[in-house]
Amino acid sequence: MHVQRVALPGSRVDSWTVLGVDDAPVEPVERYLAYLSDIERSPNTVKAYAHDLKDYWVFLGWRGLDWREVRLEDIGEFVAWLRLSPAGRDGRVAVLPSVEPAVSASTVNRKLSALAAFYAYQVRHGVDLGELLTTWGPRSG
Structure with a gap:
């Protein structure tokens, strides 16, 4: 997977998308990022x-999780x-507890904010999020 710059039709503003392992845009992410650009x-x-x-x-x-079926524990x-x-993320090496985190607390918080905004957008567009919505995600209404 990778992030790709895209040129929006009829605009001089660049945007971004996420391409999957098949080099096709990840549709729910694509729609959300297009919305942010819009x-x-x-x-x-x-x-x-x-x-x-x-x-x-x-x-x-x-x-092996579907983004619509994650639980609060999965976010943790x-x-x-x-x-x-x-290297530790893909299981190639064991990580000792004394090793410094790979990302800062502020980066983790930004990523969680991105997820919360992504899921709020999905709720506004009628996506059923099951347990995640009731335990962590933004409420509709």
């Missing part, structure tokens, strides 16, 4: 959210996964 969020914000959501999708793939595991080094 409401004129900063290209830097869209880029940061693209990277945040790419990391989340990598985690979901590693765990995502945070723990983020703190691992890249």
Whole structure:
């Protein structure tokens, strides 16, 4: 998976998307990032959210989870996964508890904010999020 810059039709503003392992856009992420561009969020914000959501999708793939069916515990595991080094994230090496986290607390918080905003957008568009919505996600209404 990777983040790709895209040129919006009829605009001089760049946007960003997340491409899956098949090099096709990850549709729910694509729609959300397009929405952010449409409401004129900063290209830097869209880029940061693209990277945040790419990391989340990598985690979901590693765990075999569907983004619509995650539980609050899965979000906690995502945070723990983020703190691992890249080699530790894919299980190639064991990570000792004394090792410094790979990302700062502020980066983790930004990624969680990106996820909360992504899920709020999905709720507004009628996506059923099951248990996640009732325990962590934004409430509709």
